[in-house]
Amino acid sequence: MMNMGKMQYRAEPAEYEDFIDYYFYLRTNPRASQEEIRQSLERVGKRYAGHKNFDGHPQIEAMHNANYAKYLECQSIFRSSWKKEEYDRVWEEHLEDVRPLSLVPETTEEVRQLYRQAIQLYDEGEYRRSMMYLDDAERKDTAHNPNIPYMTAVCYQAIYDEGDWPAGYAAARRSLQYAQESERRQYGGRAEARAWALMAFYSDDDQQRRQYCYEQAAKLDPNNPQYAVAAIHTMTDYEQALHSLGNLRAKYPKAQCVKNEYLYMIFKHILTLGSHVSEGKREPEFPPRPSKEQVLLAYSYLPLLDELGEGAALQETDDTVIFMKAPTVNGDIKEMRVIVEKEYARITKPSLFGSLRAKFARK
Numbered sequence: 001m002m003n004m005g006k007m008q009y010r011a012e013p014a015e016y017e018d019f020i021d022y023y024f025y026l027r028t029n030p031r032a033s034q035e036e037i038r039q040s041l042e043r044v045g046k047r048y049a050g051h052k053n054f055d056g057h058p059q060i061e062a063m064h065n066a067n068y069a070k071y072l073e074c075q076s077i078f079r080s081s082w083k084k085e086e087y088d089r090v091w092e093e094h095l096e097d098v099r100p101l102s103l104v105p106e107t108t109e110e111v112r113q114l115y116r117q118a119i120q121l122y123d124e125g126e127y128r129r130s131m132m133y134l135d136d137a138e139r140k141d142t143a144h145n146p147n148i149p150y151m152t153a154v155c156y157q158a159i160y161d162e163g164d165w166p167a168g169y170a171a172a173r174r175s176l177q178y179a180q181e182s183e184r185r186q187y188g189g190r191a192e193a194r195a196w197a198l199m200a201f202y203s204d205d206d207q208q209r210r211q212y213c214y215e216q217a218a219k220l221d222p223n224n225p226q227y228a229v230a231a232i233h234t235m236t237d238y239e240q241a242l243h244s245l246g247n248l249r250a251k252y253p254k255a256q257c258v259k260n261e262y263l264y265m266i267f268k269h270i271l272t273l274g275s276h277v278s279e280g281k282r283e284p285e286f287p288p289r290p291s292k293e294q295v296l297l298a299y300s301y302l303p304l305l306d307e308l309g310e311g312a313a314l315q316e317t318d319d320t321v322i323f324m325k326a327p328t329v330n331g332d333i334k335e336m337r338v339i340v341e342k343e344y345a346r347i348t349k350p351s352l353f354g355s356l357r358a359k360f361a362r363k
Contacts, residue, residue, distance in 0.1 A: 022074050027158060029123045030088055037078050045071050106143040115148060127155040146179035146191040153198045169202035193221035210234050225252045229261045241265065266301045292347050299344045302337065
């Protein structure tokens with residue numbers, strides 16, 4: 001994660017390190033020219049810059065702010081030669097997570113060559129052409145490598161806006177099937193967890209299935225809290241989610257992604273509270289003032305905000321759990337904090353009638 005000093009792309013030393021594939025976010029690659037990266041930044045920036053009308057929906061506004069903050073992060077990295085150089089070094093260290101290269105030993109040389117060509121095209125942003133080689137490799141692959149259909153599903157993920165979601169899910173499902181076979185042959189492991197997570201990505205129309213897929217991924221790769229965080233993020237029971245987060249934080253006390261999910265949930269609750277209050281003006285379409293219970297719950301989060309430190313916001317971009325610093329969201333949290341404190345003062349302030357009644361009762 002980033003701080004105000006030297007740029008860093010890791011969580012503090014802990015059992016787990018966060019990593020963001022900014023190249024995938026921009027739909028470009030490390031071999032892209034400065035002009036190509038500039039064009040990618042411009043294309044992504046147009047999605048978020050200048051949009052101010054959220055029709056009174058604080059959740060939409062929060063999502064917009066977090067996405068725009070990620071765009072600002074990309075700008076900061078790729079417009080500085082030394083920051084980009086440092087990020088590229090870390091990116092190389094995470095290649096197996098970004099796009100897995102390993103194939104099982106029984107794989108033929110022909111399949112290996114097709115897979116290498118597919119990966120090269122993927123790195124160049126040629127997702128459709130990459131899938132042609134991946135399809136050919138999978139047809140000829142008698143060893144059933146899970147990474148081949150996995151990369152096909154990742155390519156569909158890269159062109160998600162084109163709507164090939166059923167094909168993407170089917171590729172992820174085949175990857176899971178091959179990974180389960182490989183697991184029995186001692187070659188599976190993390191591949192199965194990755195496949196479950198991709199199936200969750202393509203299950204956004206089915207909340208229960210999505211949560212189940214992330215839970216399976218978390219069980220199979222217990223050293224990666226991102227999967228567990230993603231499963232918690234899909235929960236609709238707020239109290240259950242908080243309880244699960246508490247357990248996860250006890251297991252990963254220094255993992256930034258767990259802190260980020262806490263911040264996201266607190267932010268979401270405070271924003272919901274804030275939507276009831278419009279700077280003291282009561283509009284007809286606004287709901288009644290929040291209940292005492294809502295205010296007290298929001299107020300109880302304030303010490304935890306201090307403990308978690310300066311805010312980083314969790315955002316699901318392309319339904320893949322991504323973590324970022326979000327200065328804009330930090331500002332919104334401060335603004336919502338003011339609302340919570342004002343509402344808390346309102347509900348705890350003694351009423352004039354109550355004071356008079358107590359005064360006369362003493363007499």
